[in-house]
Amino acid sequence: MGSSAHIRGRVRRAAGNLARSAPAQRVARRIVAASEPPSAPGSVDEGPGAPTADRAGALSDDRYTDEAPDIQATLDLFAGEWSTSVPTDTPTVSGPAPLADDPRVHWFIDVLGPIDGWSVLELGPLEGGHTAMLEAAGASVTAVEANHRAFLRCLLVKNLLDLRATFLFGEALGHMDNDIAAGTRHDAIVASGILYHLVDPVAAVTRMAALTDRIAIWTHVHDAETIARRRDLDGQFAEATTLTGAGRSYGGRVHLYADAPAASSFCGGGRPHSVWIDRDALLTLLADLGYDDVQVAFDEPDHQMGPALALTAVRSGI
């Protein structure tokens, strides 16, 4: 299915669809308009492309397919947006990153687990790759995603991989506030790739601490020395800042997205900036919140995108 002949076939079909798309759209609009009750004058957009009398031909435009169900065509609803290499039964083309077989998540599960039967809250699932891994290890996952197109890709992956997980469209801190108000607890929270996209990562970790005794994080962090010698990164940062939580102040640095959000595959935060917490401040915050067993791995001060680390944080008295 992913062969070059198959891909050439799809390109030819796509070109054919494009060639017939404008008249087909006119026909489709005409038929829809004809089936609707008359509406108030001026309420219908009968612009310059208004349909003509021709009702012949297929009712097919870019909202419809004439083809039988096909996994690749389903993935192609989000062509160019995928980050995850979606593990389908037959070979398909999606994104470049093997997020459904991610060593960081294997490590989380090894250190925290076994997680069989656990309730896990995942923040920022993107396309459900980590969700699938957590579920394969036996967890019941609720995953909260704020980007609406990423959320729809999560649903598509849930369908393709037959996941039980619940994906929620919404903002992670608001969801945690709701969980706190409802008295909900989780066996673990997984927050991979999200803290450095938030304007207040301290508020996020503080909420996690109200909901669970076990946290797994992968994040970029600010480290003044490293950033100062990384000229490629230095321009992405503005002023140093402090965030408060757990009765103390924690240092960080304002990070600017610049043009990145314009890319169709952008999977960051919803604001023009975020705050990267200082590496030491993150570890201090977790200690202040009662996590006395903190393990660090994938510690990459020279990560291409900026200093990064994975950690698990556990309150050992549980």
Ligand SMILES: C[S@@+](CC[C@H](N)C(=O)[O-])C[C@H]1O[C@@H](n2cnc3c(N)ncnc32)[C@H](O)[C@@H]1O
């Ligand atoms: C860099 S991706 C990380 C994806 C995946 N968890 C991983 O580690 O590879 C960040 C994800 O978090 C989502 N996100 C960013 N800010 C969020 C927020 N405030 N609430 C919920 N999701 C958010 C983004 O839309 C994106 O899907």
